[in-house]
Amino acid sequence: AQSVSQHNHHVILSEAASLELGCNYSYGGTVNLFWYVQYPGQHLQLLLKYFSGDPLVKGIKGFEAEFIKSKFSFNLRKPSVQWSDTAEYFCAALIYNQGGKLIFGQGTELSVKP
Amino acid sequence: DVKVTQSSRYLVKRTGEKVFLECVQDMDHENMFWYRQDPGLGLRLIYFSYDVKMKEKGDIPEGYSVSREKKERFSLILESASTNQTSMYLCASTPTGPYEQYFGPGTRLTVT
Numbered sequence: 001a002q003s004v005s006q007h008n009h010h011v012i013l014s015e016a017a018s019l020e021l022g023c024n025y026s027y028g029g030t031v032n033l034f035w036y037v038q039y040p041g042q043h044l045q046l047l048l049k050y051f052s053g054d055p056l057v058k059g060i061k062g063f064e065a066e067f068i069k070s071k072f073s074f075n076l077r078k079p080s081v082q083w084s085d086t087a088e089y090f091c092a093a094l095i096y097n098q099g100g101k102l103i104f105g106q107g108t109e110l111s112v113k114p
Numbered sequence: 115d116v117k118v119t120q121s122s123r124y125l126v127k128r129t130g131e132k133v134f135l136e137c138v139q140d141m142d143h144e145n146m147f148w149y150r151q152d153p154g155l156g157l158r159l160i161y162f163s164y165d166v167k168m169k170e171k172g173d174i175p176e177g178y179s180v181s182r183e184k185k186e187r188f189s190l191i192l193e194s195a196s197t198n199q200t201s202m203y204l205c206a207s208t209p210t211g212p213y214e215q216y217f218g219p220g221t222r223l224t225v226t
Contacts, residue, residue: 006156009154034214042219043217043218043219043220044157044204044217044220049214051212090156090157101159102147102157102159102215104149104157106154106155107154
């Protein structure tokens with residue numbers, strides 16, 4: 001069955017540290033990939049998405065992600081985190097033969113120390 | 115802006131009660147989804163709907179049912195609530211095609 005895996009369950013960083021959150025998916029066909037973020041007490045909201053084209057996609061708040069097809073990966077990066085980036089981050093894949101269903105990873109909780 | 119609203123932010127129910135969670139979207143989206151979110155498990159799909167009166171089981175449909183009588187509204191029903199259904203429930207919608215899903219604020223349900 002198709003799945004999405006996030007390597008880190010909880011990441012703790014100091015402000016200004018660089019961030020990379022891992023995401024791998026298991027499907028050999030066409031996928032659309034997403035990173036969602038959930039700030040404490042808020043809606044799940046879209047951070048960035050990859051559909052096609054340039055594999056390096058930029059999202060809101062200085063986040064970016066790189067799609068590497070050969071590694072089935074879509075890792076999220078930010079060069080310098082801020083305390084306000086404290087949130088839970090979810091990677092998700094939209095698999096074409098599954099209609100509009102998203103498959104989510106387990107989530108990574110990011111805590112940024114001021 | 116797309117808006118997805120859910121009827122309650124917090125709900126406390128007793129074991130055995132019938133529970134209704136309502137979701138409304140205002141963007142004429144064809145597809146609507148119900149997830150539950152639990153720590154360490156991410157979001158798991160309960161049910162989804164591609165059209166009015168259509169429904170499809172997701173990954174964890176047991177103990178739940180849904181209703182979609184109007185395009186903008188998708189209801190999740192717990193026929194007889196149990197303590198293991200204590201969770202955060204999220205509703206989402208999307209138009210047909212490869213688009214991102216738009217999420218509601220969630221309902222935190224506690225079953226005692």
